[in-house]
Amino acid sequence: MIALHSPKQNRLLDALPVTDYDRMLPHLEWVPLELGLSLYESGTQQEFVYFPTASIVSLLYVMQDGASAEIAVVGNEGMVGIALFMGGETTQSRAVVQSAGHAYRLEGDFLKNEFERGGPLQHLLLRYTQALITQMAQTAVCNRHHSVEQQLCRWLLLSLDRLPANELTMTQQLIANMLGVRREGVTEVAGRLQMAGLILYNRGKITVLDRPRLEARVCECYAVVKRESDRLFSRKAAIAVHDS
């Protein structure tokens, strides 16, 4: 098999001008991301940043009493480790692999240097950060106002958008941890969705059967996040990056 994978499978890397891309290419390292792997822990220095290709990473916040909540989710549209170029060095959150796959990783110092050049890469990363902020804000709102069912739908759709298939590997317990709700709550809602024929659930494997009807049940939060994420790679944004 030759080149079944390429950094271009990550949309951020793909959006870079050739010169910038070529400069980074030799430093990009193709690494597997196993399910449950923690890319960084709360409060620790981050040595690498990751550009997922066909994998999903959750930014998860774990509280003192063990309760947790997902803050945002990163797939092939993004990057894990923004704190590195934002200058904070550390984050309060953990980054956990939610769906196994691969990513291109990059030495943190190298990225920081590239970022400091200030050109297209910087603009692209900042715009991505802006999209991430939108997602986090929307998560906060969704946590406050929407039902578990709506949130599960949102979570499923956001995950699906970041995967090539319509299937994902994830136990109900893990989903509950992400959403910060009870496992039983997820069981109940998932059962309802399965009854309605929207999904198929089987011991850690979820298959989405009827995406349109799933989108009909989700709250507005999903659309907002998706729109912002898409906007990042729209023609206009791409031009702005190349011009800079």
Next chain:
Amino acid sequence: MIALHSPKQNRLLDALPVTDYDRMLPHLEWVPLELGLSLYESGTQQEFVYFPTASIVSLLYVMQDGASAEIAVVGNEGMVGIALFMGGETTQSRAVVQSAGHAYRLEGDFLKNEFERGGPLQHLLLRYTQALITQMAQTAVCNRHHSVEQQLCRWLLLSLDRLPANELTMTQQLIANMLGVRREGVTEVAGRLQMAGLILYNRGKITVLDRPRLEARVCECYAVVKRESDRLFSRKAAIAVHDS
């Protein structure tokens, strides 16, 4: 009265190296921020950015059905309008004056240019954005897991940290909008806190009487946000900015 106000009352501006500060000074305009004023609406172009001195601005998200939730709060430690240099042009949230006062405002284009220079100002603004991200993440977690009482305490303390006095002007209805809860819920909790002698409530005026005991009731979220906010202006961070 001469110079009872100065841009240095905003901690971000104050943290800038002299050369950068002097370059910005002639463009800074001292403006009053009236209670309830909206500095920008969701989805609109932002002409100015604001550096509050003795005022508080809430980043508020309003949903289609009118329900709302505060995403983060900005005082003299920050800036309103980060989307401008992050490149998204617009935000999904509104910025509403929560506590009247003043701010220094700056032409958006001017700030963008200064930001593009890439020096200390850029680093400072990015670090601030990082602190803001922490606050938003913590808001999401708090919304999921903590009680109205804990959230009200957090909100009071965060607001107080951004004001010179121990008193703030704010009706229970407005607080409820911020927290995204019922007005009655706020009434109940505020009543409890008043009974306990922690606060004094009187027709839109809250006076905090016993801050230590308020801190004893608050959830961990407050400390996390405060620590991150303080870290922004720590000696070490200041040195990093000046070196750059």
Next chain:
DNA sequence: CGTAGTTTGTGCGTTGGCGTACATACGGCG
């Protein structure tokens, strides 16, 4: 093929916050 471990399903009672409706207080203004 049987057993141990994991995953999912179900059934309680409990409760925090919601929606609604209305009652009181305060405060400014004619």
Next chain:
DNA sequence: CGCCGTATGTACGCCAACGCACAAACTACG
């Protein structure tokens, strides 16, 4: 002073989600 608008207090039923306890189904492995 009396009135009206705004702010706050109280009460009641309701329901989503919680915590807990346990049953059932599947899977892997010895």
